[in-house]
Amino acid sequence: MKIFKKLHRVFKLHRIFIKQDLKRLMEYKIDFATGAVGMLLAQGVNIVFLSIIFSQIPALDGWKYEEILFIYGFALLPKAIDHLFTDNLWAIAYFIIRKGDFDKYLTRPVSTLFAVTVEKFQVDAFGELFVGLLLFGISIPHISLNINPLNIFLFIIAMIFATLIYTGIKLITASIAFWIKRSGSITYMFYMVNEFSKYPTTIYNRVVGAIVTYIIPFAFTAFFPASYFIAGGNPWYNIGGTVVAGTVLMAVGILVWNKGVSAYESAGS
Amino acid sequence: MIYVNNLKKEFKKTIKEPGLKGSLKSFIKPKNEIITAVNDVSFHVPRGEVLGFIGPNGAGKSTVIKMLTGILTPTSGSCEINGKIPYKNRKSYVREIGVVFGQRTQLWWDLALRETYTVLKEIYEVDDKAFKERMAFLNEVLELEEFITSPVRTLSLGQRMRADIAASLLHSPKVLFLDEPTIGLDVVVKDNIRQAVKTINENEQTTVILTTHDLQDVENLCDRIVMIDKGSKIFDGNIAELKKKYGQSREMKFIPTDFEAAGKLDYKGEFKLTDDDIEIENDGHNVAVRFNSDKVSVEKILNYTLSHTHVKDINVSDADIEEIIKGIYRSEVKVDA
Numbered sequence: 001m002k003i004f005k006k007l008h009r010v011f012k013l014h015r016i017f018i019k020q021d022l023k024r025l026m027e028y029k030i031d032f033a034t035g036a037v038g039m040l041l042a043q044g045v046n047i048v049f050l051s052i053i054f055s056q057i058p059a060l061d062g063w064k065y066e067e068i069l070f071i072y073g074f075a076l077l078p079k080a081i082d083h084l085f086t087d088n089l090w091a092i093a094y095f096i097i098r099k100g101d102f103d104k105y106l107t108r109p110v111s112t113l114f115a116v117t118v119e120k121f122q123v124d125a126f127g128e129l130f131v132g133l134l135l136f137g138i139s140i141p142h143i144s145l146n147i148n149p150l151n152i153f154l155f156i157i158a159m160i161f162a163t164l165i166y167t168g169i170k171l172i173t174a175s176i177a178f179w180i181k182r183s184g185s186i187t188y189m190f191y192m193v194n195e196f197s198k199y200p201t202t203i204y205n206r207v208v209g210a211i212v213t214y215i216i217p218f219a220f221t222a223f224f225p226a227s228y229f230i231a232g233g234n235p236w237y238n239i240g241g242t243v244v245a246g247t248v249l250m251a252v253g254i255l256v257w258n259k260g261v262s263a264y265e266s267a268g269s
Numbered sequence: 270m271i272y273v274n275n276l277k278k279e280f281k282k283t284i285k286e287p288g289l290k291g292s293l294k295s296f297i298k299p300k301n302e303i304i305t306a307v308n309d310v311s312f313h314v315p316r317g318e319v320l321g322f323i324g325p326n327g328a329g330k331s332t333v334i335k336m337l338t339g340i341l342t343p344t345s346g347s348c349e350i351n352g353k354i355p356y357k358n359r360k361s362y363v364r365e366i367g368v369v370f371g372q373r374t375q376l377w378w379d380l381a382l383r384e385t386y387t388v389l390k391e392i393y394e395v396d397d398k399a400f401k402e403r404m405a406f407l408n409e410v411l412e413l414e415e416f417i418t419s420p421v422r423t424l425s426l427g428q429r430m431r432a433d434i435a436a437s438l439l440h441s442p443k444v445l446f447l448d449e450p451t452i453g454l455d456v457v458v459k460d461n462i463r464q465a466v467k468t469i470n471e472n473e474q475t476t477v478i479l480t481t482h483d484l485q486d487v488e489n490l491c492d493r494i495v496m497i498d499k500g501s502k503i504f505d506g507n508i509a510e511l512k513k514k515y516g517q518s519r520e521m522k523f524i525p526t527d528f529e530a531a532g533k534l535d536y537k538g539e540f541k542l543t544d545d546d547i548e549i550e551n552d553g554h555n556v557a558v559r560f561n562s563d564k565v566s567v568e569k570i571l572n573y574t575l576s577h578t579h580v581k582d583i584n585v586s587d588a589d590i591e592e593i594i595k596g597i598y599r600s601e602v603k604v605d606a
Contacts, residue, residue, distance in 0.1 A: 009394075012391065013391055013392065016387075016388060016391050017388070020377065020380060020384055020388060023380060023384065024377075024379040024380055027379050027380070027420065028379070100373075101373070103335070103340050103370065103373065104373070104375045106338075106339055106340045106359065106363075107338055107339070107340065107363050107366075107368045107375070108363060108392055109360050109361070109363050109364040109392065109393060110360065110392060111360070262342045262356070263342075264340070264341070264342075265280060265341070266335055266340055266341060268331070
């Protein structure tokens, strides 16, 4: 019962903060409008670019065009969900700790990680979400997906834990700022590895393949789970790997974060 | 209520030589140094007391406050407030305290002020009825009405500070920490804030710990002061005790009928005093003589003055607290901790 009460409170606070953040966006109308147009343009260009590339490549390492599109779309969804809810971790990495602004989160009776992430609802993520779903819409009619209740369940599981892979990697690298004050470039470096996840891992050489599979396991955010839905395979590896990677990264992330909070040094005032 | 024992905080600092070359050098081979910001500070604050925490810039006041509010973890020593250890039981502990850092704001910058309170209401789980009553009360003591619908970024410093204090009091905390709550404010706003703190302290028995550089705050509000310098406690007691301990200096002011005669008065020679013990100021309207009453009695100074010159008006007063503290900060007064 206690856990339900807690969850209820988390959702309630989330709702309130999202409302506040939308109000904040409306406060600066011109900036918001420009941002929205910019986002549409960026995603539009993305789609055009993709169709140009794929019109030149009828198949890639045995994967046909629509399958590649499906993997690409699959990659965008967890990225978008993470982007939507935990974007403030970038601010932790770049300036919240350096400027001592982390103080205020410590004086509130909620978990610091929750207080930080809930504060920003990054609507830019809707662009990625939209493109991801659009690519699904285009590709799914042309590939033979085995849609059944078990696979729908596995899909949801894969999405959740793939999102946690993103969040975990951001969390671990952003937490380093507690010791070195500014870790934005580290977060950026690791985060950008996700670009590899949009294409079949099999097209890369062995070193890159091993890195994105075992070290910074972005391959489990898209290629491995997506290929299970397209081509079948061992769900214990393809989906299970995502679950393990997401759980481990998130657990390490929370551990490093908590260690970091006790090492936090604030800033002079 | 608040027990602080041998609290200590050390920071590691990288020593950098000047210039880009120095920065490069420390980047490749950093040289570290341990800085003790707070050293062995102990004190106790009973419930309902207003404690003034004073000391020069960089003395370690904010560092102590940050340890007491659970922001920093002490290197050694302990603090216990309401039976809780701030950095260990942080979430349940901060429910019972309010914190204001005068130099920062905890209000949501882009939103109307009112929104901050509705968000804090949810964070602290204040129920609707209590929230309504509390807002009405805070409105009354801090006069928020006129700007509660304005975005926080448009508030003046005085308005923002009142708003921040209200935010810290929304959940009726048992302990209120104010770190420089009157910094940069005009006299009217300062007075308003002091009145508000006083009202809350009296009505609700809220324990208040405040740091300030404004000694008016100390004189008007504080039951007791703790003074620290270079990370160590150098005084703990009330204002009367401070005056008794360090306030040997007195000031005699008079308006002579004949300035020339007054100028010839030689207090130093007469009483064999050094520059440390006496200071004379003659601005052509008033003559002010500040002296150490341990070295020469008020009576002797008065007798000497009145027997050598005629005066239109004369008065002798205690040194004010500001003078005393200035003396301690400059380390003119010898302090024994």
